[in-house]
Amino acid sequence: MSSDGQATVFIDGEAGTTGLGIRDRLRHLPVTLRSIDPALRKDPQARREMMMAVDVVILCLPDAAAREAVxxxxxxxxxxxxxxxASTAFRTDPAWVYGFPEMDASQPDAIRKAARVSNPGCYPTGLIALLRPLVSAGLVPADYPVCxxxxxxxxxxxxxxIEAHEREGGPAFELYGLGLGHKHIPEMTLYAGLAQAPIFVPSVGHFPQGMIVSVPLHLDRLPGRVGIADLHAALAAHYAGSDRIAVADPCAKLVADALAGTDRMELRVHGSDDARQAVLTARLDNLGKGASGAALQNLALMLGLEPPPSV
Known part of the structure; x- marks a missing residue:
């Protein structure tokens, strides 16, 4: 604790994109941020002394460096x-608590009590938000072949x-991860409750912030006569009362960066009961609810503070 009784926080890796986002959001919480002299940010002794002097350390580091810090x-x-x-190093480690408060009713309390919390990935945040409630409700089988x-x-x-896209003539759109071994797949599989790994095709658009995660479904492959209204109702019931996750009506098109700069996420069920096809979509800011915004929400829970209202 600081001299004024506030919890103290150290961001190890605060100069990166996620670290800067967290640092900016910390103004919304009654905490004291402590930092290392930039010249000593890689010095093991300086980092160790800082870690021992604070209540919570937020790691915004590559996986290997995060493991060393732990x-x-x-x-x-x-x-x-x-x-x-905030790395992917511990997201599927059973000794760590997964930092997605809306995932289950018991998750906020688990985060409050945890000594080690893993912040979710941006893509998994959208996928898990869409599928976990539907798998838990028995509307989507755990062994459904998810794409x-x-x-x-x-x-x-x-x-x-970032440099490639911000220089003149940067790429308009890129598919990547086409070897189908993206590092987010284990996290998605585990927390969505899937029995087998999904096929995941990520891409990058020529815009700074924003994200859409989409999952097509053949309704005839689901148990019974599940329809679009059933899927929508299950999601709406799960997220009722959330100030960060809204279940919205379907629309004809979605713009990926519409929630840029916010910590919110919108879920939708699009499609046609007549065609027996649906598309689930999650729209969020990859740096908001998909990264720094989620970290602030988790930090508030860990410190017993009221999470600030979603922007």
């Missing part, structure tokens, strides 16, 4: 801080991708 914290024993990790198409703004791709 090893450092574990070696501190009872002096170790609580950790919120995911998704497009993200280029800000989630790191410095080289």
């Amino acid at each position: 090893d450092m914290a574990d070696a501190m024993g009872t002096d170790a801080p609580r950790i919120l990790d 995911i198409n998704a497009v993200s703004g280029y800000s989630g791709g790191g410095r080289s991708m």
Whole structure:
């Protein structure tokens, strides 16, 4: 705690895109941010001393560096801080709590009590939000052959991708991960409750922030005579009362960056009962509810604070 009684927070990797987003959002919480001299940000002793001096460390690092930081914290024993990790390193680790508060009714309390919380990935946030309630309700079988198409703004791709898109003549649209081994697939499979890995085809559009995750469904492959209204009703019931996730009416088209700069997510069920086909969509900001916004929500829960209203 700081001298004024506020919880203290250190962002290890605060100069990156997610770290900067978290730093900016911290003004909405009564916490004290502590930082290392930029010249010492990679110095192990300086980092260790800072970690021992704060209540929560937020890791905004590559996976390998995040694992090293957690090893450092574990070696501190009872002096170790609580950790919120934004990398993919621990998202499927059973010793860590998954930081998606809306996933289940018990998830917020689990996050409040956890010493180690993994912040979800942006694509998995949309996919899990769409599918987990439907799988849990028995409307979509766990062994349904799920295919995911998704497009993200280029800000989630790191410095080289940002530079490529912001220079004159940058790419208009790119498919990637075509080897079907994207690092988010284990996370999606586990927390959506799927019995087999989905086919996931991510892409990047020529816009900074925003995301659409879409999942097509053949309704005749679902149990009984499930219709579009049934899918919509199950999602609406699951997210009733949420100020961050809204279940909206279907529409003729979606613009991917419409929620850029917010921490909200919109879910929809589009399609035709006559054709027995549906498309589930999740729209969000890849840097908002898909990254920094989710981290702030998790941090507030970990510290017993009221999460700030969604922007």
